[in-house]
Amino acid sequence: MKIGFIGAGSMGSLLIEAFIVAEAAEPNQIYVSNRTFAKVEKLALKFPGLQAEETNVAVAQHSDIIFLCIKPHEFAQVVAEIKSYLTKDKLVVSITSPVLLRQLEQELDCQIAKVIPSITNKMWSGATLCIYGKQITKAHQTELEKLLAYISEPIRIEESFTRIVSDISSCGPAFFAFLLQQFIEAAVEETGIARDEAMMIAGNMLLGTGLLLTEGGMTTEDVQQRVAVPGGITAQALAMLQRDTVGIFNNLIRTTHNKYYEDLEKVQATFNKEEVSEQ
Ligand SMILES: NC(=O)C1=CN([C@@H]2O[C@H](COP(=O)(O)OP(=O)(O)OC[C@H]3O[C@@H](n4cnc5c(N)ncnc54)[C@H](O)[C@@H]3O)[C@@H](O)[C@H]2O)C=CC1
Ligand SMILES: O=C(O)[C@@H]1CCC=N1
Incomplete structure (x- = not known):
């Protein structure tokens, strides 16, 4: 299995490192891109064999599972960039709460999941919250949870409870x-x-x-x-x-939920903007 990461910031690099150290994957199975390439180069130096990619498209093309480890407002642009390289057999995993499964399913013709990790996963501890879209196969659910189990307790939840x-x-x-x-x-x-x-x-x-x-x-x-x-x-x-x-x-x-609802609106606006610019 080839695992892709778009975004190698705090969470992306934490997950990459945790998976490699836990021997869930070899560095050469992992494809990584980031807006600032220096972050990817740093990871490749630390983990020889890691596949440092200069573009998000290359990660989408080479990987079976693609983790999107970017901020909510960055999704629309990245999704527009990679959409024509995703096939039905691939799985895209968002790690952020204010991007809804239906927004990704509307845009992408592939399998979709949302997995909310936690900083505790660095110590192979804590939960990873798994929320599945309509298209994801049972086989991909099992494969994803098997991977996450190396560094966490994968727990399935309903999307409506994602925030809490x-x-x-x-x-x-x-x-x-x-x-x-x-x-x-x-x-x-x-x-x-x-x-x-x-x-x-x-x-x-x-x-x-x-x-x-x-x-x-x-x-x-x-x-x-x-x-x-x-x-x-x-x-x-x-x-x-x-x-x-x-x-x-x-x-x-109330504070986290109010911010979440604000972010949901902002994310929807970014998807609308990308659609207008594509027409
Ligand atoms: N920090 C945490 O404990 C948790 C964070 N999350 C979620 O993870 C997501 C990422 O958070 P962080 O890693 O803390 O943020 P971050 O800002 O450290 O990392 C985001 C990375 O994405 C890269 N990026 C931005 N636009 C890009 C593009 N167009 N193409 C490629 N790369 C791009 C940036 O260069 C940066 O390295 C957020 O949505 C956050 O809600 C989820 C669970 C826990
Ligand atoms: O809300 C989110 O998407 C996650 C949980 C912690 C930070 N970001």
Whole structure:
């Protein structure tokens, strides 16, 4: 199988590196293009054999599965560029939420999937959210999930839940890193503990909590109950948190969703513009 990547920025290069290091693919099976070719050259130096392509069209021509690792507003232009090189047997995978499957299916005569990765995939951990279009074959679904399983837990979801599940799986690492940073800064300020030491302990705490929830058979309620002895220190701090965080995650979800709806409109406008310029 030949795997293509259009876009070798933060996420594209993370996925390429994770697949190679996990031995999901050999470098010579991977075809990569990027607007700035220097990024592709850098990857090819790191992974000898990687197929550095100067054009997106070359990636589309050579690959069986093509990951589009570009920003939402860049899709219309790239799609217009590669569309006549895609055949029904090829699979195009978008990694961004505000580009809808139906928009890609309208434009491209090939199989379509959306896969939302997460920075956690760098450590072969976390989920990859899989959403399938109407044309994708069962064989391609299996092949894609087999590939993703090297670096993640592939989870199938409905497109209507893409945004909220991305909030949890892909934005979540940034949200919880932010909260942890607040915790650490306060610990340094209030007690004088060394930042590095507190950070290392906090990282291990988050990892262990994740394992309790995924492999330890515990729920978030279980974790709180087991730690917070009635009348103890944690119980008092949890009561304070309960009071002071009312509604913050509702606000967070409204914020991500409002931005998502804005992006959906902007993406549609870019597709309309490409269509007008083609006429
Ligand atoms: N950062 C994250 O944790 C996650 C990001 N995503 C999605 O991944 C997508 C990419 O994000 P990043 O990698 O962070 O962005 P980025 O800006 O680091 O990478 C985008 C790359 O695309 C290249 N590019 C732009 N236009 C191009 C064109 N016409 N042809 C070829 N290459 C082109 C750019 O040069 C750049 O290297 C976004 O849509 C984002 O929503 C999805 C899940 C998680
Ligand atoms: O919304 C998206 O498409 C992803 C999730 C995290 C960043 N970008």
